[in-house]
Amino acid sequence: MITLLRGAVLSMSASEAVVDVGGMGFRVMATPTTLSQLRVGQEATIPTSFIVRDDSMTLYGFADEDERNTFDILIGLSGIGPKIGLAVLSVHTPDTLRGIVEREDIAALTQVPGIGRKGAQRILLELGTKLGPATSQVEAAAPSSVTADVVAALVGLGWSEPVAAEAVKTVEGESGPLPVSQMLKLALQKLGGKR
Numbered sequence: 001m002i003t004l005l006r007g008a009v010l011s012m013s014a015s016e017a018v019v020d021v022g023g024m025g026f027r028v029m030a031t032p033t034t035l036s037q038l039r040v041g042q043e044a045t046i047p048t049s050f051i052v053r054d055d056s057m058t059l060y061g062f063a064d065e066d067e068r069n070t071f072d073i074l075i076g077l078s079g080i081g082p083k084i085g086l087a088v089l090s091v092h093t094p095d096t097l098r099g100i101v102e103r104e105d106i107a108a109l110t111q112v113p114g115i116g117r118k119g120a121q122r123i124l125l126e127l128g129t130k131l132g133p134a135t136s137q138v139e140a141a142a143p144s145s146v147t148a149d150v151v152a153a154l155v156g157l158g159w160s161e162p163v164a165a166e167a168v169k170t171v172e173g174e175s176g177p178l179p180v181s182q183m184l185k186l187a188l189q190k191l192g193g194k195r
Helices: 032-036 065-075 082-091 094-103 117-127 143-156 161-175 180-191
Strands: 004-012 016-021 024-030 043-052 057-061
Touching: 004 024, 016 043, 024 032, 024 043, 024 082, 032 082, 032 143, 032 180, 043 065, 057 082, 065 082, 065 094, 082 094, 082 180, 094 117, 143 161, 143 180, 161 180
Parallel strands: 024 057
Antiparallel strands: 004 016, 004 043, 016 024, 043 057
């Protein structure tokens, strides 16, 4: 099982990075927040979860061990695969998710693409105390934190900081506060081929 990668980041897109480990390129699927911390050409240490299915072998990368452990718990729930597990962590940090479970906040879970009301109820029931208590009372990421993460992700993907910041500002003006993953997606659409 591959639980950690350390090596130079060769390339990145909105949903994955390629990391050179000893001359081998590993493709790692990750959340926008995790990707925003990586820079092409720089060394990175990425906790990973290696998922083997009948038709694929996929490596998922995370910002830290807490995020990886939360992912592993999520995909252990019935009906939750890696795609939904990654989507949950794209919208909510592990600690925010703990708070959601403690408050039984169905509405917050339905913000995740692919999770409806019934699915959210089932997830809350199955998670129970598996994630442990929330370590802070943070309800959601502050908009400035989301903005900074998205700008950093765009810069990591090759756009200049002023161009990235302008795209994010435009998206915020049109759509209001959004989770990192949705804001990054809309900003990428705005930028198109501009570099």
